Amino acid sequence: MRISGSIRRRLFIQLALVAAVLSLAFFLVVRGVAERAAEGTQDDILSASATAIADSLRSEDGRVTLDLPYSALSMLGSINEDRVFYRVVSDGRTLTGYADLPQPNVPPRISTPSVETLTYRGDEIRAVSVTRPVGTGVNAAQVVVTVAQTRQGLAAISRQITATATGIGVGFFLLATALSLWAAGSALAPITRITGSVTRRGPTDLRPVQANAPDELVPLINALNSFMGRLRASLSRTEDFIAEAAHRVRTPLATVRAQAEITHRKLNKPEHKQAIREMIRAIDESSRSAGQMLDHAMVTFRADSLAQDALDLRALMEETCDRLAPTADLKDITIRRDLGPDPVAFTGDGILLQAALQNILDNAIKYSPDDSDITARLTLNGSITLSITDQGRGFGDTNLSDLTTRYMRGANVGDIVGSGLGLTIADEVAKAHGGRLEISPNTKGEGACVSLIFPRA
Amino acid sequence: MCFADFPARLTGILLGLLLSISAAQGFEIEDRRLFEATDERTRLSVISTADLDVFEPIIRAFQASHSDISVDYVVTGTTDLMQALYDEGASFDLAISSAMDLQTKLANDGFAQTHTPTASATLPTWASWRDQLFAFTQEPAVVVVSDRFFPPGEAPQNRDELIAILRANPELFQGKIGTYDVRRSGFGYLMATQDSRNSDAFWRLMEVMGRLDAKLYCCSGDMIRDVASGKLALAYNVLGSYAVAQQNTTDGFQIIEMSDYVNVMSRTALIPRTARNADDARIMLDFLLDLRSRKDLVAASGLPAIDPAALLANPSLRPIRFGPGLLVFLDSLKRQSFLRNWENSLLQN
Numbered sequence: 087m088r089i090s091g092s093i094r095r096r097l098f099i100q101l102a103l104v105a106a107v108l109s110l111a112f113f114l115v116v117r118g119v120a121e122r123a124a125e126g127t128q129d130d131i132l133s134a135s136a137t138a139i140a141d142s143l144r145s146e147d148g149r150v151t152l153d154l155p156y157s158a159l160s161m162l163g164s165i166n167e168d169r170v171f172y173r174v175v176s177d178g179r180t181l182t183g184y185a186d187l188p189q190p191n192v193p194p195r196i197s198t199p200s201v202e203t204l205t206y207r208g209d210e211i212r213a214v215s216v217t218r219p220v221g222t223g224v225n226a227a228q229v230v231v232t233v234a235q236t237r238q239g240l241a242a243i244s245r246q247i248t249a250t251a252t253g254i255g256v257g258f259f260l261l262a263t264a265l266s267l268w269a270a271g272s273a274l275a276p277i278t279r280i281t282g283s284v285t286r287r288g289p290t291d292l293r294p295v296q297a298n299a300p301d302e303l304v305p306l307i308n309a310l311n312s313f314m315g316r317l318r319a320s321l322s323r324t325e326d327f328i329a330e331a332a333h334r335v336r337t338p339l340a341t342v343r344a345q346a347e348i349t350h351r352k353l354n355k356p357e358h359k360q361a362i363r364e365m366i367r368a369i370d371e372s373s374r375s376a377g378q379m380l381d382h383a384m385v386t387f388r389a390d391s392l393a394q395d396a397l398d399l400r401a402l403m404e405e406t407c408d409r410l411a412p413t414a415d416l417k418d419i420t421i422r423r424d425l426g427p428d429p430v431a432f433t434g435d436g437i438l439l440q441a442a443l444q445n446i447l448d449n450a451i452k453y454s455p456d457d458s459d460i461t462a463r464l465t466l467n468g469s470i471t472l473s474i475t476d477q478g479r480g481f482g483d484t485n486l487s488d489l490t491t492r493y494m495r496g497a498n499v500g501d502i503v504g505s506g507l508g509l510t511i512a513d514e515v516a517k518a519h520g521g522r523l524e525i526s527p528n529t530k531g532e533g534a535c536v537s538l539i540f541p542r543a
Numbered sequence: 544m545c546f547a548d549f550p551a552r553l554t555g556i557l558l559g560l561l562l563s564i565s566a567a568q569g570f571e572i573e574d575r576r577l578f579e580a581t582d583e584r585t586r587l588s589v590i591s592t593a594d595l596d597v598f599e600p601i602i603r604a605f606q607a608s609h610s611d612i613s614v615d616y617v618v619t620g621t622t623d624l625m626q627a628l629y630d631e632g633a634s635f636d637l638a639i640s641s642a643m644d645l646q647t648k649l650a651n652d653g654f655a656q657t658h659t660p661t662a663s664a665t666l667p668t669w670a671s672w673r674d675q676l677f678a679f680t681q682e683p684a685v686v687v688v689s690d691r692f693f694p695p696g697e698a699p700q701n702r703d704e705l706i707a708i709l710r711a712n713p714e715l716f717q718g719k720i721g722t723y724d725v726r727r728s729g730f731g732y733l734m735a736t737q738d739s740r741n742s743d744a745f746w747r748l749m750e751v752m753g754r755l756d757a758k759l760y761c762c763s764g765d766m767i768r769d770v771a772s773g774k775l776a777l778a779y780n781v782l783g784s785y786a787v788a789q790q791n792t793t794d795g796f797q798i799i800e801m802s803d804y805v806n807v808m809s810r811t812a813l814i815p816r817t818a819r820n821a822d823d824a825r826i827m828l829d830f831l832l833d834l835r836s837r838k839d840l841v842a843a844s845g846l847p848a849i850d851p852a853a854l855l856a857n858p859s860l861r862p863i864r865f866g867p868g869l870l871v872f873l874d875s876l877k878r879q880s881f882l883r884n885w886e887n888s889l890l891q892n
Contacts, residue, residue, distance in 0.1 A: 152874075156871045159871050163867045
């Protein structure tokens with residue numbers, strides 16, 4: 087699996103980016119609106135001032151004159167301490183005020199004052215002009231009244247608004263970021279929940295996932311459930327196959343062996359008898375190997391889903407010894423049973439344990455010389471030890487831990503045929519039950535001691 | 544003021560200097576003195592409308608704490624000060640004037656530098672404008688009456704009473720009324736224009752005074768002197784601070800604050816754009832703004848310091864507020880029409 091980023095991080099970053107964009111938009115809108123409002127206030131007061139001056143214009147003896155109203159200029163001082171300029175022009179001639187104050191670029195009309203931002207005496211000014219005809223008839227003069235104010239107060243308000251809008255924008259962003267962190271976590275909570283419920287399952291639990299899932303996860307859960315269904319079916323097919331194969335391979339081999347023995351009896355020539363004996367030996371080995379391979383396959387399969395049967399290890403041991411006693415008899419080998427008087431309760435997979443014991447005992451018989459003893463012992467102390475001790479050739483110089491490796495055989499097997507699977511099977515069974523396989527030389531003379539050691543329940 | 548300790552030699556030099564400057568410049572210097580520092584490092588040139596003897600204690604106190612600054616103190620009239628800075632571009636480091644309107648025009652038209660006073664936190668907001676123009680005194684315009692004409696307790700207390708008394712006794716007051724010639728005095732013009740805004744009684748009063756052939760003055764000092772001597776029965780719109788200062792040395796007159804309203808003017812200081820030594824001007828300006836905490840200087844100079852509590856205590860005190868409104872009566876048409884009205888009322892003969 088290749089980890090390609092995190093949904094949580096991506097979700098968080100995207101939400102935070104949205105929050106940032108919104109904060110910026112908020113900041114711009116607030117500042118824009120507030121500045122326009124502040125600008126509008128200044129424009130309104132300038133208009134009121136210019137109108138008040140225009141209203142005081144009058145014609146005296148055919149000449150335009152003006153009685154500048156006190157309020158016209160004093161009102162401009164009410165909202166800020168900006169510098170104030172004004173100019174009254176009658177037919178192009180400055181009547182009063184600042185003669186160098188620029189005239190509006192767009193001449194105002196009677197109904198609508200003109201509003202402009204200009205530069206005057208090194209400062210930016212806002213200028214409002216109104217026009218008014220003064221006098222009557224043909225003598226009427228067009229008078230333009232311009233009132234202007236610097237914009238330092240506006241700049242101060244703008245700075246204040248910018249600071250406020252920045253504060254609110256940053257606050258909004260931080261809040262939204264914190265919320266998106268929470269939202270990302272909350273949105274992914276179902277995934278965590280389902281992951282947990284799948285992780286907590288036992289190794290054999292292949293039932294469909296039942297946890298509550300949001301819409302978006304339903305396809306994933308369905309896919310997972312369908313996959314587990316197929317896995318379940320596949321596993322069950324494997325189990326069937328193993329049983330079937332064991333049956334199909336062993337039965338014909340048994341028939342062939344029976345026929346070979348009959349033939350052996352009928353033959354008279356010693357070289358022919360020898361050939362048939364070789365054949366029978368090969369058939370036995372094939373049967374054994376097939377059995378071990380199937381055992382191993384079964385162990386591998388069953389170990390993944392270990393059965394929890396209530397067992398009596400003593401009875402299991404007895405049964406194994408009984409089963410192999412005829413084989414041992416062929417070589418005049420006595421199996422001594424040192425199993426104690428009481429049943430030993432154990433929870434585990436009986437078939438696997440039996441397969442393990444059988445392989446160990448079978449190995450012992452195989453490598454023991456004729457007319458020797460094999461001791462099967464069951465001891466209880468801190469743990470349960472099932473040991474098989476023989477008087478065979480031991481393992482020579484082989485590294486004992488290598489013996490449990492698949493297809494690895496001892497250094498001194500010589501002419502004895504084997505698959506190298508016996509101890510592997512025993513080892514895997516021991517591990518599946520939480521125990522271990524211990525291989526050591528026989529402490530009382532020649533031979534080896536192979537033990538299965540399980541913890542006591 | 545006392546010239547006795549001033550070396551005659553230096554006076555001579557100064558006079559020569561005065562004449563030479565007068566020749567070169569259009570504005571008229573009334574008085575001038577160089578307050579030499581004990582160890583001069585810099586020289587601060589101050590143009591002011593306040594008389595030398597009024598300002599001398601302040602300058603001496605300033606130099607006591609800043610012994611390395613020499614102060615070149617030039618006294619002139621309010622209009623001359625305006626002319627010097629506005630029209631002639633004369634260079635001064637600090638401009639102190641009693642004409643708030645002209646000072647406002649200087650600041651409004653960009654002839655002042657911005658200054659952030661060290662005491663800005665304690666300064667009332669109305670005492671400064673644009674951080675360029677700073678008020679440091681609070682001086683009422685009062686009526687000064689002669690004891691010879693008004694026995695104690697009989698002086699008029701408001702403008703209506705004043706008008707009634709003048710109307711009732713024309714023969715007694717004929718030629719015995721004094722007021723500012725607003726055409727010559729910036730302070731007089733400011734007070735008269737503020738009067739015209741505040742009360743309708745003002746034009747009636749001018750009318751009555753015109754009928755009584757009022758005498759016109761340039762300065763408060765002259766009016767107070769003439770009232771004290773009995774040459775005048777009454778002087779209208781006299782600078783209260785001067786009257787109080789005169790009362791300490793001269794008998795024979797009372798100071799009346801009208802109960803209907805009293806215009807309160809402030810002396811203002813600004814640092815002109817043309818200042819060559821703005822750094823020391825800022826130190827001096829801060830010193831002036833701290834005048835409130837120097838009771839000894841207030842007493843010595845006779846300049847009442849800013850006192851917001853007094854304004855709260857007496858609602859008839861009407862401080863003249865800074866702002867573009869003060870520019871209105873400086874408008875040429877407005878001034879023409881105001882002066883025409885004033886002349887029509889006051890100059891009836």
